[in-house]
Amino acid sequence: MVEKLNAAERAGLAGTLPEWTLVEGRDAITRAFRFKDFSEAWGFMARVALLAEAQDHHPEWFNVWNRVEITLSTHDAGGLSARDIRLAQAIDGLLPG
Numbered sequence: 001m002v003e004k005l006n007a008a009e010r011a012g013l014a015g016t017l018p019e020w021t022l023v024e025g026r027d028a029i030t031r032a033f034r035f036k037d038f039s040e041a042w043g044f045m046a047r048v049a050l051l052a053e054a055q056d057h058h059p060e061w062f063n064v065w066n067r068v069e070i071t072l073s074t075h076d077a078g079g080l081s082a083r084d085i086r087l088a089q090a091i092d093g094l095l096p097g
């Protein structure tokens with residue numbers, strides 16, 4: 001059983017994942033990414049897919065050409081869990097800078 005984030009963990013979200021925002025109306029976080037072109041966006045998605053498989057935790061996502069939007073939530077928990085934080089941090093780690 002996966003536990004949802006507690007109040008203290010939620011309070012820390014803005015600090016640990018400043019680029020991610022809470023989704024209105026559901027217990028999930030989201031981040032939008034923009035790349036040079038489709039090839040760059042798809043390359044990023046391929047790297048995210050490998051992370052997701054390694055963590056056995058998978059994104060909900062949307063892609064149009066150079067844009068990728070990723071939403072993370074733990075279906076097994078019915079909301080945000082530490083698995084989402086871990087995957088979001090790993091995704092952020094793929095980006096330059």
Ligand code: H2B
Pocket residue numbers: 056057058059072073074075076077
């Ligand atoms: N991804 C997400 N986002 N939430 C889950 O609850 C989840 C998952 N569960 N990936 C995993 C796979 C589960 O279905 C497998 C059986 O471990």
